[in-house]
Amino acid sequence: MSNYTIRLEEKKDYREVENLVRESFWNVYRPGCSEHYVIHVLRDDPAFIPELDFVMEQDGKLIGQNMFMKTVIEADDGRIIDVLTMGPIGITPELKRKGYGKAILDYSLEKAAEMGFGAVLFEGNIGFYSHCGFDYASKFGIRYHDLPEGADASFFLCRELIPGYLDGITGVYQTPKGYYVDDSDVEEFDKTFPPKEKLKLPGQIFD
Ligand SMILES: CC(C)(COP(=O)(O)OP(=O)(O)OC[C@H]1O[C@@H](n2cnc3c(N)ncnc32)[C@H](O)[C@@H]1OP(=O)(O)O)[C@@H](O)C(=O)NCCC(=O)NCCS
Numbered sequence: 001m002s003n004y005t006i007r008l009e010e011k012k013d014y015r016e017v018e019n020l021v022r023e024s025f026w027n028v029y030r031p032g033c034s035e036h037y038v039i040h041v042l043r044d045d046p047a048f049i050p051e052l053d054f055v056m057e058q059d060g061k062l063i064g065q066n067m068f069m070k071t072v073i074e075a076d077d078g079r080i081i082d083v084l085t086m087g088p089i090g091i092t093p094e095l096k097r098k099g100y101g102k103a104i105l106d107y108s109l110e111k112a113a114e115m116g117f118g119a120v121l122f123e124g125n126i127g128f129y130s131h132c133g134f135d136y137a138s139k140f141g142i143r144y145h146d147l148p149e150g151a152d153a154s155f156f157l158c159r160e161l162i163p164g165y166l167d168g169i170t171g172v173y174q175t176p177k178g179y180y181v182d183d184s185d186v187e188e189f190d191k192t193f194p195p196k197e198k199l200k201l202p203g204q205i206f207d
Pocket residue numbers: 024025028087089090091092095096097098099100101102103123124125126127128129131
């Protein structure tokens with residue numbers, strides 16, 4: 001890893017960041033991707049946290065990004081517990097697996113903790129996120145919304161930012177509505193970028 005800076009995203013970065021996210025996620029989880037449109041929509045969502053919307057810059061180019069949203073756990077005892085969720089997080093394809101992802105994630109989690117947030121929960125691959133202190137959310141007693149009992153929830157991860165924040169709490173985590181987008185809206189938005197081939201590849205989890 002060579003010289004890089006991490007700073008807040010600014011309005012002037014929006015298009016470059018969307019392009020970066022598109023490049024980073026393209027054909028990874030499905031043919032093409034939707035995350036560049038998701039980020040485009042999320043910035044206008046009331047749950048979006050501009051103080052936790054980061055980009056990573058190297059030689060005047062954006063090479064990574066991460067963002068957070070507010071959401072809740074609906075606890076089984078009736079309480080509503082404020083938590084964060086995260087993503088999209090992406091690193092430019094040429095620089096994946098060189099430590100940049102961990103660097104921006106560690107930095108942004110530290111900033112989230114400084115702001116006083118108690119825990120972060122989201123969907124991801126434990127192979128990467130365990131390096132940044134995440135564990136299965138089930139270990140904290142938190143269930144993923146709309147998942148049938150007994151279904152595999154190993155994609156659902158959690159990290160406390162305040163140690164013990166989730167002690168004594170069981171309940172259901174809610175993904176903010178803003179993450180759900182229509183495929184047709186994604187298609188339209190994607191047409192505003194240079195054409196890119198959608199490929200069906202092994203390892204993708206959606207059609
Ligand atoms: C996932 C992503 C952000 C990780 O960033 P990165 O810079 O590539 O990862 P790092 O080099 O910091 O990884 C640190 C460690 O995490 C692990 N790791 C990283 N990516 C992994 C993956 N996809 N699967 C399993 N383990 C992974 C590795 O052990 C790695 O160390 P190693 O390369 O020495 O073995 C990046 O690869 C990316 O943008 N991927 C495409 C978009 C995406 O999937 N975003 C996350 C959606 S939840």
